[in-house]
Each structure stands twice: as structure tokens, then as C-alpha cells.
Amino acid sequence: MIQDPVPTLLGRVLLRAVRDHAAAEGRGQLPPTLHVGIPGADVRAFEIMPGEPLDLTLRTEVVEAMCRDHLARDVVPLVWLTRTPEGHDAEDLAWAAAVGCAGSELGVRLELVVITRRSWRDPRSGVGRRWTRLRRPPSSDPHTQGVS
Numbered sequence: 001m002i003q004d005p006v007p008t009l010l011g012r013v014l015l016r017a018v019r020d021h022a023a024a025e026g027r028g029q030l031p032p033t034l035h036v037g038i039p040g041a042d043v044r045a046f047e048i049m050p051g052e053p054l055d056l057t058l059r060t061e062v063v064e065a066m067c068r069d070h071l072a073r074d075v076v077p078l079v080w081l082t083r084t085p086e087g088h089d090a091e092d093l094a095w096a097a098a099v100g101c102a103g104s105e106l107g108v109r110l111e112l113v114v115i116t117r118r119s120w121r122d123p124r125s126g127v128g129r130r131w132t133r134l135r136r137p138p139s140s141d142p143h144t145q146g147v148s
Helices: 008-025 056-072 089-106
Strands: 033-037 043-047 078-082 112-116 119-121 128-130
Touching: 008 078, 008 112, 008 119, 008 128, 033 056, 043 056, 056 078, 056 089, 078 089, 089 112
Parallel strands: 078 112
Antiparallel strands: 033 043, 033 078, 112 119, 119 128
């Protein structure tokens, strides 16, 4: 579980995931999707179809399969679920349970974070951050730094 105070690096990675999701959703509402990897880098995604019957075993197998490539490279990935902000607490907790089971079976500690276009939240601890307005990230181009 993610606890306060959130480590600075993790906070930045999660903010990146929120910004990426907001930019993608700006082109139209997206279906709930499970992501495994590092936001802004190597990411695998599993689109969750509405009404698809996914029990704990199936969810755990999905998470394990998505994590194996990263773990083979000695990288413990972040697992995040992108969705609309409307309440999906039971669904979030079902995915959190699967992530916990997959982590135990794979021998690593995996965390699930729920991402919406303005927030992130750990569904188990309730720790999260919400923004009313997201600012653009600072430019990495030295010719445009300081220009707004």
C-alpha cells in the first residue's frame, strides 16, 4: 500500500500517469484499462470490456502475464488502472486483490493505483492526490525553458 508521505519520485511518476491519461482522454472517453510498466516508457495495457466476467483467478493471471517481461529485466513495474472518476470502488478493490495475489506469486511487491484525468489513488490505503487543473510539465527543450 502507498502511504503518506508519498516518496517524491513515486509522486512524479504518478503525476506523469495522470497527465498521460488526461491527454489521452481529452480525445474522447476511454474504457477502463489496466496498465503495467513505467508511465512514459515501456507500458503494456489491457482494456477491460464492460460486463466481462473476470474473477480473481483471471485477473491475477492477466496481471502476472503483463508483469513477466518487466520482471525478466529486473524491473518491478507499477500497475495502474485508468478509468472515469465515477465510483468503481468494488472493481478497484477486485483489481487490487489480483495485483496483490500476482505479486505474491511472482515474489515481488506490486502496487495498484487508480488513475483518473485529475487524480490518482491507492484503493487499499485511500492515499492519493487530486488536482483541479493540471499544468503542463516543464519543457525539456533548453531553448523553450522559461517560455510559457
